[in-house]
Amino acid sequence: MDLIRSNRETMFLMNLPSHLILEILSRLPAKTIIQCRCVCQLWLRLIDNHHFAAVNFSRARPGLVVHQSDLFKSFARLVDFDDDDSQDHLPRNTMLKFNLNAVSTFPDASIAIDGSVNGFLLLRDVNYAHETLYVCNPLNREYIVLPVARRSVRYPSVVTHGFGLTSAGNEYKIVRVFHERELDPITGSCLRIPFSECQVYSLNTGTWRTIGDAPFGYDSRSLGFFFQGNIHWLIQDFVGNELISCFDLENEVFHPFAPPFPGRKILGSLGNLKGCLCLCDNSSESVIEIWVMKEYGVENSWCKEIVVKKMPELVGPSFQIVHVFRVFRDGKILLLWGDFFMLYCCTKSGDAREVDMAQPSGPNSIEAMHYVPNFQSLGSIAGLETTVNSLF
Incomplete structure (x- = not known):
């Protein structure tokens, strides 16, 4: 029956x-x-x-793209949250898993995720022997290989990227900031930057353009964070002041603004918390502070929103950047500690526990970004001369 x-x-x-x-x-x-x-x-x-x-x-319901790698593998997992986030609901493997290195033809490729916008991922081969950028839609297994940008990275030069959508919502762009550096031979610190350049790639036209120099010092570990039509980096200017650099994708201009505590060293990351730009700072030995810009672009609207007590084993001087991904209705928070593990913290009780992301044993790393499922084909937005490849 x-x-x-x-x-x-x-x-x-x-x-x-x-x-x-x-x-x-x-x-x-x-x-x-x-x-x-x-x-x-x-x-x-x-x-x-x-x-x-x-x-x-x-x-579509927002989730996360989680990138995990060890000595032999590099894969990404798309994870989701339960509908009701008022209770103890952790990320679940409700989507799929895919091998990042499959986009490359190089056997020694090491692919990382440098951006996530509307379901499209900016991928980068961190092996500078064959520096390559890709844009991928993991749901329909499509990807494109970006043309090689001018000025290859060779130590001590550095490069950082950002990926976003113009405020008008009609053009995806990748920003590449390149810096030549002169280093102190004893301390290894940067003495000066004799040359810098900002390049912009339009996914819609399939071409790179150079728009001038980059007015600030960037760190190759700093990824551009996309929010409200702009790419943001936590940076230092050439005299050591901490700033948030903002690149307007529509008009292709830089403009900086101050963090919530000017003049203080920041060990932090930028993110999107409940629709506001946020800064998660781990410079304290005992707590993690989460600041929120209540009115975007208004410097005096910064507000210390959340303070999280560190687990006893994490108390003390830290060199790890912490990312915040989600605050649940009951006040619990999902965090990523460095590139080691995800934490589920309760601001009321101070309890914290590690999220089981099925990491491999031995040396490994983990990173995560916000992700929204999107079945749109890359072919519908890529330039006419751009070849769309398939992972199938």
């Missing part, structure tokens, strides 16, 4: 009008949609249509 009932339900669903099937499919989780592509040709055509991608993206 169960088999008969199941067959009847299947036939009923298959005989629904296409617009109703699309409406149902667009409300499913990303991993289920991927499985539905294999059901029949009709569902495959509906899911691969640009209209489906737009409808599904408008309903």
Whole structure:
């Protein structure tokens, strides 16, 4: 009887009008949609249509892309949260896992994630012997290889990147900031920067452009954080002042603004907390401070929003940058400590515990970024001369 009932339900669903099937499919989780592509040709055509991608993206539930690597592997896992975030709900492996190194033809490639915007990932081969950038949509396994930018990185020069969407929402851009450096032969500190350059790649046109020099000193460990049409870096100017550098993707100009505590050294990261730009600072030996810019771009709107007591084993001088990803309704917070582990902290009790992300044993690293599932094809936005490749 169960088999008969199941067959009847299947036939009923298959005989629904296409617009109703699309409406149902667009409300499913990303991993289920991927499985539905294999059901029949009709569902495959509906899911691969640009209209489906737009409808599904408008309903998509934000999650994380978690990059884990060890001595032999580099893979990313797309994880999700439960609908009800008022309780103790941790990230779940509800989407998929994929090998980052599959985008490269080099056997010694080491791929890292440098940005995540609307479901598209900016990937970078950190092996400077063949410096390469990629943009990838992991859901439909598409990727493009960016043309090689001018001025290759060779020590002691450094480079940093940012990935974002213009405020008008019609153009994806990658920003590449290159610095030549002269170092103190004894201390290794940077004495001066004789040359700098900012380059912008438009995903829509498929070309690099040089727009002038970069007015501040950047660190190769600093990734640009995208927020409200701008790329942001935590930086120092040439006299050592801590600043937040902001690059306007629409107008392609730099402008800095002050962090919440000018004149103080920052061991921090930038993020998006409940729709506001936030700064997570780990310079204290006993607590982690999370500051929020209540009114974007207004320096005096910075507010210390959350203070998290450190676990006893983490108290003391720290060199680890902490990232904050989510604050739940009950005040619990999801954090990433350096590139070692994720923590689930309770601001009320002070309790903290490590999130089990199934990390491999031995030397390994972990990084994470916000991620929103998107089935849009890269071919719909890439320049006409850009080749879209498939990981299938």
